[in-house]
Amino acid sequence: MTRPISITLLAKAGPHLGRGLGALALAVLLALPLLHLLPAEHALHVSAYTLTLVGKILCYAVVALALDLVWGYAGLLSLGHGLFFALGGYAMGMYLMRQAAGDGLPAFMSFLAWSELPWYWYGTSSFLWCLALVVLAPGLLALAFGFFAFRSRIKGVYFSIMTQALTFAAMLLFFRNETGFGGNNGFTDFRTLLGFEITAPGTRAALFLCSLALLVGSLLLGWRLAHSKFGRVLTALRDAENRLMFCGYDPRGYKLFVWVLSAVLCGLAGALYVPQVGIINPSEMAPTQSIEAAIWVALGGRGTLLGALLGAGLVNGAKSWFTVAFPEYWLFFLGALFIVATLFLPKGVIGLLGKGDKS
């Protein structure tokens, strides 16, 4: 009601300004893969390094978005989203490993002296089945975990710590060589994807476009959800779960739906991430990775979809730059960034732009 005029003005300009900036960003992102296809000598050529770096950040942005759906809207802080991301990545990695191995066994299996594929590897040479796995593996795990967790009304910090324990346990499991996912080395040295050279500029550009499409798709989906009655129920759930139950809503179903959706989005992001960075290993499940994802969201602005994207972009961009510019001191910058952001930007960076309520 009594907001300073400047902010009100900004808010009014917001939709136009925001839409303009968004369109610009989208145009730039769409142009990147095309410019990558130009010959290397061309002045406008975008290097594979830039393309994979931005592609990676796009995947992270999807994770941030997915996390924001459960944390920002439903109030469930997951410290285990890295697990779903990694599961999607592993599912894609299985396909890529089979592609690279041809008719034989993946290299790490012959190393363990296994003579045949374990049962969970059957069918992974089929791309379609792998796509299904990308969705099913994180989805079913999230469903099972969510079903039990929400049934017994685990929430708040308890929920966070449980998700952390889950991803930690999974990390230990995947570190074991006998688990059959390559142990600490994970999957690497991919060759082809659907018959295309994975290092070919065309493949890279296509993967980049897929990531962009996934991001835009998730954003639209998230926007639709947030602005439907479903989204309002989630917000209500976050603020007063008991009240909502006495209104006759079963919070379990709502939580489970958004939780599984979020996990699946992470899985898809992981699946696109792996062929771009060329490796998947259990360290993606390390609890610190998931905490970092929470930080992207918080820094960008919790409960606003654009904020999550912005946070993922900012932190990862900063990280990529700091690690080169100040290899010895970048952790100071990053740490200070988090502290300053939480102290002075309670609504995240997006709060600065004056559209902190809802995007």
Add this chain to the structure above:
Amino acid sequence: MIATPSPTCMLEPAFHPAGVGRDAIGLGQSAGRGLDVRHGTILTLEDISVSFDGFKALNALNLYIGVGELRCIIGPNGAGKTTLMDVITGKTRPDRGQAWFGETLDLTRMSEVEIAQAGIGRKFQKPTVFEALSVFENLELALKTDKSVWASLRARLSGAQKDRIEEVLTTIRLEGSRHRPAGLLSHGQKQFLEIGMLLVQDPQLLLLDEPVAGMTDAETEFTAELFKSLARQHSLMVVEHDMGFVGTIADHVTVLHQGSVLAEGSLEQVQANERVIEVYLGR
């Protein structure tokens, strides 16, 4: 004031002193919408006990509320009033005893959500509304409709539903604030919003925990009118400390003390009860 009058015919519930029994109250055969209230009792609590770490919050409590009745529950602090509400709404499971909604619904076996969907609405002691949502959205969420996940993904408000919300907005005098976030409302306004949410939810039994706390006299008076008009089509159970308010609305008062019913009857009757005086005034 209420736009959808219930088709069932309701008579003034007969008054019976405490301990007479469960067949005492109400004549209605059905409160509508499938709830079986053949014996005229909408809520039956028998021998309910709840204890927390040895402390007996409810102790072999018996309580019957008739269809269309407006019942006030009074009692000193710690008498178990809120725990009683918790038991009815499924939030706390009794260690012992039976709780029936109508003749067939066993409240001790139902989840909070099932109980709410079966037609028991509750207003909390501390007004609880969805602070991040606007007043209109609060009412929209509470509106009686299909509340499954799939339904709300596709939900669109129908004209009739919008009218209903507008109507309640007028009733609770918040029509000017419909787009304000509920978190910005005053305490009293929040109380009204919560009552409004109960109204659109259209439950058969309303549990109201200190509904007039923090209200001005005028607001209290208005609330009293509102409750009186609600009774008959709905059953109400009001927990209140404000004796004046109780006096205005109640035809039937139950006094709780140390987790069980101390006295039951009209306000004058319980006020004259020696044991009640002793409990309230101390010895």
Add this chain to the structure above:
Amino acid sequence: MQRRSLIKAFTLSASIAAMGLSWTIQAAETIKVGILHSLSGTMAISETSLKDMALMTIEEINAKGGVNGKQLEPVVVDPASNWPLFAEKARQLLTQDKVAVVFGCWTSVSRKSVLPVFEELNGLLFYPVQYEGEELSPNVFYTGAAPNQQAIPAVEYLMSEEGGAAKRFFLLGTDYVYPRTTNKILRAFLLSKGVAEKDIEEVYTPFGHSDYQTIVANIKKFAAGGKTAVVSTINGDSNVPFYKELANQGLDATEVPVVAFSVGEEELRGIDTKPLVGHLAAWNYFQSVDNPVNSEFVEKWKAYAKAKGLPNADKAVTNDPMEATYVGIHMWAQAVEKAGTTEVDKVREALAGQTFAAPSGYTLTMDATNHHLHKPVMIGEVQEDGQFSVVWQTEGPIRAQPWSPFIPGNESKPEYAVKSN
């Protein structure tokens, strides 16, 4: 107010960025070399000193006039113990910074992560750490030991009368590919030497495992069955709790000697070595090796550490991977001189057969075909002062067998580098 402080922060960071930029522009006629070691995260513990050693070596080469008349310009990046970041940084070094060569990596997984990048962009990586073998990339030169240059001689020593004539072997490692491969090779080797299956026990612990009570109890139990030696491939951080438990449970080296393949002088800095005297390590270099080249090398390193104010400079030590880094950089520089260019294909050719008088006291040769160094093997005993005394060594440098003959299927692997797959 808040916004103003944010703007300030932005100006600050922009000016810092500008500083960084001007610093890179300044050096024009130089050869850039990349240094890809983790400076933060779990691996910083081991890799930081390799970065410093690389910088020292580059300084040393520059002081002698550089390579082909050009100064070397190190580009240091921090992949932060994050494996995907290793690949990203490798790509950055090769395509953005256009470095002529990269010195880096420690863990196998980091090497596996960057390998496709180096093969795709035809870059050159010098990998300075002992590893499991089973790899031979044309774009990598391996200056650490292959299993036959470390593990097998160590076990042979344990089986000898001098080494205590061990009859039973407890193979203990962290669960990742290096210990697994090494133990697989060792098991095949031991079986070929007539050791029975029941006399070999193989146990793995997770990364960062810190509670060795049960395992030490099991070693004790196992050791009651006959003269036992422990072959440890425990990874860096877990060694301290392991050795402390060993000492405190009263298992000393005379009873059950432990030979470690990942414990060197640098790791011993974090351990009180008095209770560990007599335990063994197998490497291709020890700081205590007595020869003029090494004395100079150690002196130079200590002086460098002091001059640069490295933490704990007064206790600076050298170790095997540091020596391998040093040798690698020098060999590369020699090869560039010989080839007259930094072009990868020509340098690769020039590297074959390159020799260098290393601090280990031997003249090491880069094998003509297999991209590995010929290295001597030394067994050292832990001393009270945190150093090793060499108790046994090979006659001379031995050739690496990246494809161990003890792993079935390796007979058909070519003895020269081809792109994997």
Add this chain to the structure above:
Amino acid sequence: MPAIYPFLLSLALFLLPLTSEAGEAADFAAASPARQAQLLEHWAATPDPTRQPLLDALQHGRLAVDGARRAFIERDGRLVAAEGDAPPEGTPKKLRLNNRLRGLLATAQASHRLLAEEPEVRLAAARALQKSARPAQLSLLNASLARESDAAVRDALALALANLQLADPDPKIRLGAVRLLGETGEPLARTRLEALLAPDAERDPTVRTAAETSLAQIKRRLLFGELLGQAFSGLSLGSILLLAALGLAITFGLLGVINMAHGEMLMLGAYATYVVQLLFQRHFPEALALYPLAALPVAFLATATVGMALERTVIRHLYGRPLETLLATWGISLILIQLVRVLFGAQNVEVANPAWLSGGVQVLPNLVLPWNRLVIIAFALFVVALTWLLLNRTRLGLNVRAVTQNRNMAACCGVPTGRVDMLAFGLGSGIAGLGGVALSQIGNVGPDLGQSYIIDSFLVVVLGGVGQLAGSVLAAFGLGVANKILEPQIGAVLGKILILALIILFIQKRPQGLFALKGRVLD
């Protein structure tokens, strides 16, 4: 062959003294390692008190050899010729032993110590010989046993002898030895008896039967020791988890700060220990053994100060926003880690166990309880008691509980909430610092130390029930013991995974942890 071996050696024994009169030290110094081994074996069979200085010098690495292969013993920093008084030729080099020689030397030392005056020394020597006696020492042991007056030493010697007598040609002696070994719980005796039971190893049926009985007895005792060992290691792990988690039980459990920098407080405590150790090494080397005690107050104060400073500057602004404390403290933890890395280096630093925390107490033949672990268990209980007293018996504790239960109400009652918050956070951090001192005695001290404990700490606090000190204690010991019961069955990794899965299931059952207060749920 085994029967001839001692005979040959006693023959050698007969011949050798003639040569060694010239100077055993010189002989040894000049010998090849194989010959050195022979000499040591011979010395072990023929103890001679005059040889003691030479053995001691060897054992402590004080024997040096000069260019003429003559032996010198280092005494008070000077080299003294072991025999004669010729000055050294060139710079003498220290004579280094290998493991085989060290083992033989220990046996030789033991047989020499059998001659000692003090019964305790003889007892220790006899015990050592139980493990390491060699056939050549048979007659020595027989002779020692015959002249031994102390009962305990006699028993120990008899056992040492029994090990050798298993190879005796006389079945009666073998039978006696087998029966005697059955009285022990030695893991080695088990192996020896098992060897006896191998086909064709023992012809005499009575001895065989006796060996079977003895073996069964030993196995029973060993199993008992193993179980006891498992229980102890469980308790020990529990005490470590407890020390790691206790500070968090205050900062997170009571104050509600999701303190991701908790691990770094442990790390700072460990580094404080390191610094104190350095100071002691430089300035009070004579009192070095006491440095862990001095480190306790230093670590407590240092981490408490850091904690209070953080509370005042950062966390103060975040009360009531628990999830944001997670982010800010995560940032703090990154900064602290990198700070330590820059100051002390990325490598681990050495924190040594002082003598009184080294080694262990031999409870059973197959059970050693390390002193550092025993002390840490006691220390953990002490810290718990201290914390409990502070929280429940002092004004500060009352204020802390008041503030954590209802901040506004406490402020209205005149409790200086700001100060209380600061002190409470300082207390939690200080206790974490104490934990760090303990952790430095069993594991790594490096910048990443805290990271490896943070997850376990949170699990302990959550499992115990947030805000419940007793719950944390129970949870820590429960997790420790469960871990150690599972580890031998299914391995460390699967064990840990299973525990995590069990915790997740348990929290389903009791979402508020072990010790949740049941009560009217407030909204």
